[in-house]
Amino acid sequence: MNNFVKRTLSGIGFAAVMLAAFLTNKYIFGAVMLFCLVVMMWEFLQMTCGKNYRYSQILSILSGATLFILTYLYKGFNFPGRLVILAFVPMFILMINSLYLKDKSRFGTFANLYASLIYIAVPWSLLNFAVFNAEGEFNGILLLSFFVIIWGSDVGAYLFGMSLGQRYGKKLFPSISPKKSWIGFWGGMLTAIGVSIALYYTGLFPLRGESEFYSIVHCVAIAILIDIAGVYGDLIESQWKRHYNVKDSGSLIPGHGGLLDRFDSALIAIPVAIIYLIAIDSLFC
Numbered sequence: 001m002n003n004f005v006k007r008t009l010s011g012i013g014f015a016a017v018m019l020a021a022f023l024t025n026k027y028i029f030g031a032v033m034l035f036c037l038v039v040m041m042w043e044f045l046q047m048t049c050g051k052n053y054r055y056s057q058i059l060s061i062l063s064g065a066t067l068f069i070l071t072y073l074y075k076g077f078n079f080p081g082r083l084v085i086l087a088f089v090p091m092f093i094l095m096i097n098s099l100y101l102k103d104k105s106r107f108g109t110f111a112n113l114y115a116s117l118i119y120i121a122v123p124w125s126l127l128n129f130a131v132f133n134a135e136g137e138f139n140g141i142l143l144l145s146f147f148v149i150i151w152g153s154d155v156g157a158y159l160f161g162m163s164l165g166q167r168y169g170k171k172l173f174p175s176i177s178p179k180k181s182w183i184g185f186w187g188g189m190l191t192a193i194g195v196s197i198a199l200y201y202t203g204l205f206p207l208r209g210e211s212e213f214y215s216i217v218h219c220v221a222i223a224i225l226i227d228i229a230g231v232y233g234d235l236i237e238s239q240w241k242r243h244y245n246v247k248d249s250g251s252l253i254p255g256h257g258g259l260l261d262r263f264d265s266a267l268i269a270i271p272v273a274i275i276y277l278i279a280i281d282s283l284f285c
Contacts (some may be wrong), residue, residue, distance in 0.1 A: 007255030014253055018147070022131075022140030024101045026076050028132060028197035029140060030069075035082050037068050037124045037260050041116050043250040043258045045062065047240065048112035056097055060113040063090040064121030071125040075132035091117065113173070119236075120260075123271045130274050145196075145205045152195035153188040156263065162189025172231075177238045180231075190228040216278065225276055226269045233268030237261070 006218040067087035073079035130143040150231035161184025172180040199205035248257020
């Protein structure tokens with residue numbers, strides 16, 4: 001099987017799983033998102049810590065998974081919000097464990113265990129605020145729309161960057177990602193705006209303002225925020241990979257790398273979009 005066929009089949013399979021998570025029910029959503037979280041944290045810790053601190057790596061992943069599960073139960077099943085603090089129990093154990101490091105010179109490596117929580121677990125847990133309303137009813141359309149905008153931005157940035165950016169454009173962050181150009185960045189933003197407006201007019205973007213004009217303004221604003229935050233998310237992961245001399249975070253998706261490679265933009269972009277919607281009081285919960 002050649003690489004193109006492998007990439008195509010694995011891409012279709014990945015898309016099918018994600019659609020099932022967003023469009024079926026909250027149980028499938030919870031299971032798929034929890035699996036993604038655990039895998040992304042594992043990939044990150046393998047990249048940054050390797051075989052060191054296996055016990056502490058498990059504690060870090062357990063803490064992240066607990067945070068997601070409790071947030072999921074709080075939003076989807078009216079679980080008491082104050083009990084979300086239980087997620088910090090394994091985190092406190094992890095902190096105490098750091099005191100017993102024999103080689104203090106490697107504390108920087110150990111600190112990546114905390115980084116995995118801030119970088120992956122916290123923003124991923126916020127996804128629950130985009131799919132549940134105040135009564136715990138599940139609707140994954142809004143979150144799916146966010147991902148479609150992110151993927152549209154990626155495609156637009158790639159097409160503009162490859163066709164024009166490599167020849168005419170200045171590089172965006174050459175020290176971190178030499179192939180990214182400003183032309184690709186602006187192309188991605190235009191594509192994101194177009195996708196956002198198209199989703200609104202097809203009824204797939206459940207966002208409504210005081211009038212159609214304000215709804216379009218919100219769509220454009222969200223698209224711009226998602227594009228900018230998504231670029232930063234991509235660059236942040238690229239910086240980690242460049243520092244540790246790693247091409248892909250993993251190999252779970254043949255031809256595409258790991259899950260962290262697929263969701264690096266979303267880890268920054270979607271929380272920013274959710275915060276924006278909460279700020280304008282348009283989130284449907």
